[in-house]
Every structure is written in C-alpha cells, then in structure tokens.
Amino acid sequence: MMKLDGIAAFVAITEGGSISEAARRLRLSKSVVSERLAELERSLGASLVHRTTRKLTLTEDGAAFLERAARIVRDVEEASAEMTERRGTLSGPLRISAPVTFGRLHLGPALYPFLARHPRVELSLDLDDRRIDAAADGYDAVVRHGPIQDSRLTAWRLAPSRRLLVAAPAYLERHGTPEEIGELDAHAGIFYTNRGAADWRFQGPDATIIVRGRASLRVNNGDMMRDAAVAGLGIALLPTFICGPAIRAGELAIIDIGVAAEPESIYVAHPEGRHPSTKLRAFAQCLRDAFGDPPYWEVPDCA
Known part of the structure; x- marks a missing residue:
C-alpha cells in the first residue's frame, strides 16, 4: 500500500533536487528519506528517480506521477491547515x-x-x-x-x-535633460532584461509608445539599475519603490518628458x-x- 510519507518524500526530493535537501526540508535523516522513496517505488512497481553521484533526475514514470503526487501532498497540507484555521489559528x-x-x-x-x-x-x-x-x-x-x-x-x-524616468544630476548636466520622448534616443539607457526586449514603454494617446535607446547597461536586477543611474551611467525607468529614496536624497532627478510610463x-x-x-x-x-x-x-x- 502506498504511504503518504513516501509520497511526501518523493515530492520533497523533486522540489529540492536532492535527498539531502529533501531531508533538510522534512527535518528527517537522509537514510529515512531514501528508504521512504524506495518503499514508494516498491509499492508502485516502478522506478521514479534516476540516482547518480551528481544529481537526481525523474524517470518517465516519475515525471508522470509527480503532478498527482504534489497535488496529494498539497491537498493534505491544506486540509490539515484548514482544520487548524477553523479553530482560529x-x-x-x-x-x-x-x-x-x-x-x-x-x-x-x-x-x-x-x-x-x-x-x-x-x-x-x-x-x-x-x-x-x-x-x-x-x-x-x-x-x-x-x-x-x-x-x-x-x-x-x-x-x-508608478515608474519614473530618472538620472543622476551630474549625467543631466553633461548630456542635457530630455524634455520630450523623441530626445531619449540620444541618451544612454539602463535597461531591465528580465522582461525580454530592452526598451521603455509609455502611455500614448492611442497606443503604447516604445523607445529603444542606446544601452549603456542591461541588467536583471533593480538595485543595480538604480546604482548605475546614481553613478551617472545613463537614464533608467525605475519603480518608485526602488528609486524613491535616491530621489529624496538628491542622488537622482526625475525627467519629465510629458508622458507617463505604462501603469503597473x-x-x-x-x-x-x-x-x-x-x-x-x-x-x-x-x-x-x-x-x-x-x-x-x-x-x-x-x-
């Protein structure tokens, strides 16, 4: 008979990527987790995981079983939590x-x-x-x-x-402050790469206006974008939750080009x-x- 603790061990192994990580998450020894996985495989009559010295990978049967196994574990956890929540906790x-x-x-x-x-x-x-x-x-x-x-x-x-176009005052003194959207092409840009194309998007009267400026830096982290702008490397389009303190401190200046960034x-x-x-x-x-x-x-x- 399949046991829930074996299913939970299998799910933890696949999510953690190793028996060691699964043991840490489940607060069990590695030998206990390994044995629970083995017992589950015996009950199913199938190998769920390829074991090598470097990593674990799912077998075809393991991949097929994982979605339902994860759902079972999640449903049991949610049912247990719901019972506790009914008591106000x-x-x-x-x-x-x-x-x-x-x-x-x-x-x-x-x-x-x-x-x-x-x-x-x-x-x-x-x-x-x-x-x-x-x-x-x-x-x-x-x-x-x-x-x-x-x-x-x-x-x-x-x-x-809300997102704002910002740059260091020193950068704007050297290169001038753009006053309309068409002037952005002449400036160095600092772009966020995790959304695909390196561009800035603004609300036009009828459609989105896309600006693809010359990139001085493409990076996938907002902290580094802010720091690069403060260092004077170019103009960045940043959410106020990142650039607000630097604006208040005078490290970044807001650039008003007459249109707002797309709302988020x-x-x-x-x-x-x-x-x-x-x-x-x-x-x-x-x-x-x-x-x-x-x-x-x-x-x-x-x-």
Whole structure:
C-alpha cells in the first residue's frame, strides 16, 4: 500500500533536487528519506528517480506521477491547515516566490509582523527575478511587479506601482535633460532584461509608445539599475519603490518628458483553480495593509 510519507518524500526530493535537501526540508535523516522513496517505488512497481553521484533526475514514470503526487501532498497540507484555521489559528506551510529587490526592500519588513502574529505558519520565501511557473514549481503564490502574463494565475492587486524616468544630476548636466520622448534616443539607457526586449514603454494617446535607446547597461536586477543611474551611467525607468529614496536624497532627478510610463501594480497571484487558503488570504491582506494605497514608498512631490 502506498504511504503518504513516501509520497511526501518523493515530492520533497523533486522540489529540492536532492535527498539531502529533501531531508533538510522534512527535518528527517537522509537514510529515512531514501528508504521512504524506495518503499514508494516498491509499492508502485516502478522506478521514479534516476540516482547518480551528481544529481537526481525523474524517470518517465516519475515525471508522470509527480503532478498527482504534489497535488496529494498539497491537498493534505491544506486540509490539515484548514482544520487548524477553523479553530482560529493560521498554521502550516506557505511557499511564496517574489522578486529580489522588492522582497529585500519591502516584502520582508511587511512579513515579519505577520509571522510574529502567526508563529505556526511555516513560510518558505524564494527571492528570484525570473518568471517562474507557480503551479509546476510548487508555490502557493507568487508576488510580482508588473503585468501578470500567465493566464493560469489568479491575481490579487496589492498596491499600485508608478515608474519614473530618472538620472543622476551630474549625467543631466553633461548630456542635457530630455524634455520630450523623441530626445531619449540620444541618451544612454539602463535597461531591465528580465522582461525580454530592452526598451521603455509609455502611455500614448492611442497606443503604447516604445523607445529603444542606446544601452549603456542591461541588467536583471533593480538595485543595480538604480546604482548605475546614481553613478551617472545613463537614464533608467525605475519603480518608485526602488528609486524613491535616491530621489529624496538628491542622488537622482526625475525627467519629465510629458508622458507617463505604462501603469503597473504589485500583485500576489496563485494558480488558477486552486482554492486559496485562509493563510494565503491573510498573507495578502497583511501586505495590502503594510504597503497602503497610495503605497508608503511613493514620491509625493512628483505626481
């Protein structure tokens, strides 16, 4: 007979990439995790994992079994948490993915009080700027900045996010301050690469206006974009949650070209069709309350 602890071990191994990591996540010894996997394979009459000295990979049977196995583990965890929540206590695992810069600057400070109020919630927070597959990678939800492009996600808006063209005062003294959109082509740009094309997008009267300037730097991290702009390497289009403090400190100046960047938001999104748990709803409300509307990071004197 298949045992739940074997299924849980298999899922943890595939998500963690190794028996050692699965043992750490499950708080068990490696030998116990290995034996649970072996027992599951015996009960199924199939090998689920290729074992080599360097890594573990799924067999064809393992890949076929994984989706249902992950669903079983998630359903049991959610059922257990729901029973606890019925008694007025939030508990159980909550796995979230979020962008690096936003997570470090704003998500962490908002979460610490939430975790202090709900000590039985076991939060796993992965900071990664890449676009992950929430369902396939086993996340309860993802926090993201910008448009939600995955139609398999149900998104809840947490806060508006405004982006501004900025540059160091020294850069603008050397190269001049652009006053209209057509003048941007003559300037060096600092571009974010995780969204594909290196460009800036603005709200035109009838359609989006796309500007592809000369790139002095392409990078996949918002902190480095801000720092490069402060260093005078060029113009950057940055959300105020990143550039606000540098603007207030006089390290960056706002460039007004008469059009605004396309509006964006901070979202939390969960896989479509999955019933969101009470603790996920509480997590989202905690973030809304902490960020505010307008959010506390907004720059009030440049609206």
